[in-house]
Amino acid sequence: MSTIKVENLSKSYGDVQALRDVSFEIPDGEFVVILGESGAGKSTLLRCLNGLTQPTSGSISIDAEEITGPRDDVAMIFQQHYIIEQMSAYGNALTGSLNRTSFGRSLLQWNDREDKLAALEALDTVGLLDEAGQQASQMSGGQQQRVGIARALVQLPNLLLADEPVASLDPASAESVMGYIRDAADERNLTTLASLHQVNLAREFGERFLGMKDGRLVFDGYREDLTIDV
Ligand code: ADP
Numbered sequence: 001m002s003t004i005k006v007e008n009l010s011k012s013y014g015d016v017q018a019l020r021d022v023s024f025e026i027p028d029g030e031f032v033v034i035l036g037e038s039g040a041g042k043s044t045l046l047r048c049l050n051g052l053t054q055p056t057s058g059s060i061s062i063d064a065e066e067i068t069g070p071r072d073d074v075a076m077i078f079q080q081h082y083i084i085e086q087m088s089a090y091g092n093a094l095t096g097s098l099n100r101t102s103f104g105r106s107l108l109q110w111n112d113r114e115d116k117l118a119a120l121e122a123l124d125t126v127g128l129l130d131e132a133g134q135q136a137s138q139m140s141g142g143q144q145q146r147v148g149i150a151r152a153l154v155q156l157p158n159l160l161l162a163d164e165p166v167a168s169l170d171p172a173s174a175e176s177v178m179g180y181i182r183d184a185a186d187e188r189n190l191t192t193l194a195s196l197h198q199v200n201l202a203r204e205f206g207e208r209f210l211g212m213k214d215g216r217l218v219f220d221g222y223r224e225d226l227t228i229d230v
């Protein structure tokens with residue numbers, strides 16, 4: 001669990017203002033869906049939270065500590081899952097432990113007993129324990145994305161970020177994968193921010209909603225505040 005505070009965040013790419021003075025706070029363990037059309041600034045916001053992108057101005061803190069770069073306790077799920085097709089579901093999940101360096105680990109220690117258990121637990125969380133040995137290339141798009149979720153969980157994050165995690169899936173798989181993300185977040189008490197462009201999925205799985213347009217935060221509220229045009 002992590003408390004997030006974003007203050008007056010702006011990001012420009014040359015003449016393009018991708019984020020304009022965005023501020024919000026997220027308490028521990030909340031499941032937040034970011035809504036907005038393509039180009040609204042969702043990816044830029046998530047990349048700033050992940051420490052992959054430096055904001056032009058403003059600040060982000062996690063548990064009152066300002067972010068200056070990527071952190072071990074922040075995991076990200078991507079639209080393109082970047083899993084290794086030649087490896088098994090289990091092998092892919094295990095690679096999530098490589099992102100945990102804070103415990104003084106080295107590459108030689110990456111598959112110790114603790115990591116193996118974490119990989120199996122994560123595969124169980126996403127309903128793929130029986131498919132652990134299956135090569136990723138043999139799996140469906142939805143299953144591959146669930147492997148990507150498992151890998152993020154093996155990192156043992158406090159904050160889970162997901163950038164359009166279901167955008168490339170058919171509606172049924174998209175709903176199933178969002179369900180696994182929500183369940184994983186609830187089970188592990190993870191503060192979560194997921195961007196989506198499907199309002200129906202946002203309504204089904206979101207607890208709190210941030211609406212973005214042209215780099216600005218134009219909506220911030222809970223389910224009961226959601227209007228039809230968000
Ligand atoms: P979204 O995720 O909502 O589609 P993005 O954060 O990807 O929005 O993009 C917001 C704006 O910033 C868009 O106009 C996009 O073209 C621009 N943008 C994003 N990344 C870059 C980049 N690396 N270089 C230049 N412009 C970018």
Ligand code: ADP
Pocket residue numbers: 038039043044164
């Ligand atoms: P999304 O809408 O899912 O964020 P985009 O197609 O906007 O995806 O962006 C995909 C990648 O291209 C991102 O890494 C983003 O930073 C980069 N990008 C987006 N717009 C631009 C741009 N105008 N110039 C350079 N890179 C960009």
